[in-house]
Amino acid sequence: MAVLEEVTGRARMTARQRMVLGLLLGAQFMLAVDFSILNVALPAVGEGLGFGLHALQWVASGFALPAAGLTLLSGRVADLFGRRRMFLIGMALLAAGSLIGGLAVSPAMLLTGRVVQGIATAIGTPAALSLLTTSFPEGPLRSRALGLNGALMSAGFTTGAVLGGVLTDLLSWRWAFLVNVPIAVFILAVTPKLITGGRAAAGTRLDVAGAVTVTAGLLALVYGVTAAGERGWTAPVTLVSLAAAAALLVAFWFAEARAAAPLVPVRILRRRTVVWGNAAGLIAFLTETSLVFLMTLYLQEVLRYSPLVTGLAFGVLGAGTVTGGLLGARVIARLGTYRVLVGAFVVQAAATASLVALGDAHRWILLFLVATFVGGVGNMQAIVAFMVTATSGLPDDEQGLATGLATMTQQIGITIGIPIMSAIAAGRTSALGGPHATAVLGGVRLAVLVNAAITLAGALLVAALLRRRTDE
Structure with a gap:
C-alpha cells in the first residue's frame, strides 16, 4: 500500500483507482510468477511423474507456445468484445489450468494444465494491461502505473524462482500450481465489482x-x-x-x-514509436531473461549452489528491477522516454559486460550481486520506457491492440532469448572439452559477452530510430 500511495500522492488517484490498480497489478504479478515458478521445480516434476530429460523442457515450452502465439489475437479480441470479459476468462482458465497441473497423475495431464496456463496468460495479460492503460489518462499517471506494473512483473519472474524452490523443498512441486487457484478465484470474485465492462460498438468484426x-x-x-x-x-x-x-x-x-x-491496421505498424518501441522491448526481455538462465548455470554448475540458494541470490536482481520500475516514471518525466531507453540500455550493457570477469571462486558472488542489481535497474527502466513508448499516442479503443503487441513482444523475447544464449554457451562449453566447471564458465562468459553486445545494439537502435520523438 505504501508503494501505491507513492504513486497516488503525486497523481491524485481516487480510492477506486487505487483499488483497480492494486487488483490489476496483483493479477499481473501472479501471471509473471506463473512463468518462472516451475523452473527450479522441474527436476522434482520429472522425478514425480516420470518425465524424460528431453520431454521435461516441454513443461516450459507448453506454456510459452500459446502464451506468445495467442497474445496479439487476444489483445485485439479484448478491444472488440470486452477487456473485462477477456480478463475474467483468463483468470478462470488460469485457475483451471493450475488445478489440472497440481492434480496431475501423468505427463500428459501436467502438460495439459501447463498449456491451459499459457492460454490464460495470452488472454489475461494484454487484457489486464489494456484495462490499466485505459483506467489512467496518458501522461505521468499512466507512466507511474506502467512503471509499477513493469516492476512487479519483473519481480514476479524472480519471485517465481524463489517461491518454486521454497514450495518444492517444504511441500511439493504440486503447490507451484495449486498456489494460483485461490488467488485467481479471489480476482474473479472482486473484478466485476471494481472494473466496468466496455466493448466496441455493435457491428465490429474480427x-x-x-x-x-x-x-x-x-x-x-x-x-x-x-x-x-x-x-x-x-x-x-x-x-x-x-x-x-x-x-x-x-x-x-x-x-x-x-x-x-x-486485426492490426498497417498504419499502426508504420508508427515509429510502435515498431521501434517494440523492437527495444524485444531486446530488453530477450537479454535479461536469458541472462538469468546463464547466471543460473554459473551459480549451479560453477559455484555449485543449490536451486534454493540460486533462487535467493536472484532476489538482488529482483530488488534492482523493482527499484528501476519505481524510479522509471520519475526519470521519464524528467528526461523523456527516448533518453531513458538509450541510457537504460547502456547501463544494462555495462553491468552485463562486467559479468565476463566472473571466476570459479565463491568470492565472485559479490560481483554477481552488484552487477545484477545495477543491470536490473537499467533493464526495468528500459522496459517501462518501452511500454510508455509502445502504447502512447493511440486512442482507448486501440489500447488492447497496443498492449497485445507489447505483451507479444515480451513473450517472444522471453521465449527466444534462452535458446539463443543456450546454444552459444553450449557450443563454447563443448569446444573447451565438455561439461566440467571450467568449460561451463567459458561458455557462460562468451554468451554473456554476446548478451551485452545485443543490449548495446539496442541502445544504438533507439538512438538512431527514435531520435525524433515528439515528446522531446
Missing part, C-alpha cells in the same frame, strides 16, 4: 485472415526457436518451422493491407 496468419506465424516462430534449442539451428524441423513463420508473417502483412477491419 479479421479472420489476419488472426489465422499471425497466430500460426507466431506459433511457428516460437516452436522453431524452441526446436533449435533442443535439436540445433540446422535441424530440418527448425528450418521448416522458421521458414513457415516467415511466410505466414509476410502473408499477415498483406492480409492486413487488404482487410476492411484489420
Whole structure:
C-alpha cells in the first residue's frame, strides 16, 4: 500500500483507482510468477511423474507456445468484445489450468494444465494491461502505473524462482500450481465489482485472415526457436518451422493491407514509436531473461549452489528491477522516454559486460550481486520506457491492440532469448572439452559477452530510430 500511495500522492488517484490498480497489478504479478515458478521445480516434476530429460523442457515450452502465439489475437479480441470479459476468462482458465497441473497423475495431464496456463496468460495479460492503460489518462499517471506494473512483473519472474524452490523443498512441486487457484478465484470474485465492462460498438468484426496468419506465424516462430534449442539451428524441423513463420508473417502483412477491419491496421505498424518501441522491448526481455538462465548455470554448475540458494541470490536482481520500475516514471518525466531507453540500455550493457570477469571462486558472488542489481535497474527502466513508448499516442479503443503487441513482444523475447544464449554457451562449453566447471564458465562468459553486445545494439537502435520523438 505504501508503494501505491507513492504513486497516488503525486497523481491524485481516487480510492477506486487505487483499488483497480492494486487488483490489476496483483493479477499481473501472479501471471509473471506463473512463468518462472516451475523452473527450479522441474527436476522434482520429472522425478514425480516420470518425465524424460528431453520431454521435461516441454513443461516450459507448453506454456510459452500459446502464451506468445495467442497474445496479439487476444489483445485485439479484448478491444472488440470486452477487456473485462477477456480478463475474467483468463483468470478462470488460469485457475483451471493450475488445478489440472497440481492434480496431475501423468505427463500428459501436467502438460495439459501447463498449456491451459499459457492460454490464460495470452488472454489475461494484454487484457489486464489494456484495462490499466485505459483506467489512467496518458501522461505521468499512466507512466507511474506502467512503471509499477513493469516492476512487479519483473519481480514476479524472480519471485517465481524463489517461491518454486521454497514450495518444492517444504511441500511439493504440486503447490507451484495449486498456489494460483485461490488467488485467481479471489480476482474473479472482486473484478466485476471494481472494473466496468466496455466493448466496441455493435457491428465490429474480427479479421479472420489476419488472426489465422499471425497466430500460426507466431506459433511457428516460437516452436522453431524452441526446436533449435533442443535439436540445433540446422535441424530440418527448425528450418521448416522458421521458414513457415516467415511466410505466414509476410502473408499477415498483406492480409492486413487488404482487410476492411484489420486485426492490426498497417498504419499502426508504420508508427515509429510502435515498431521501434517494440523492437527495444524485444531486446530488453530477450537479454535479461536469458541472462538469468546463464547466471543460473554459473551459480549451479560453477559455484555449485543449490536451486534454493540460486533462487535467493536472484532476489538482488529482483530488488534492482523493482527499484528501476519505481524510479522509471520519475526519470521519464524528467528526461523523456527516448533518453531513458538509450541510457537504460547502456547501463544494462555495462553491468552485463562486467559479468565476463566472473571466476570459479565463491568470492565472485559479490560481483554477481552488484552487477545484477545495477543491470536490473537499467533493464526495468528500459522496459517501462518501452511500454510508455509502445502504447502512447493511440486512442482507448486501440489500447488492447497496443498492449497485445507489447505483451507479444515480451513473450517472444522471453521465449527466444534462452535458446539463443543456450546454444552459444553450449557450443563454447563443448569446444573447451565438455561439461566440467571450467568449460561451463567459458561458455557462460562468451554468451554473456554476446548478451551485452545485443543490449548495446539496442541502445544504438533507439538512438538512431527514435531520435525524433515528439515528446522531446
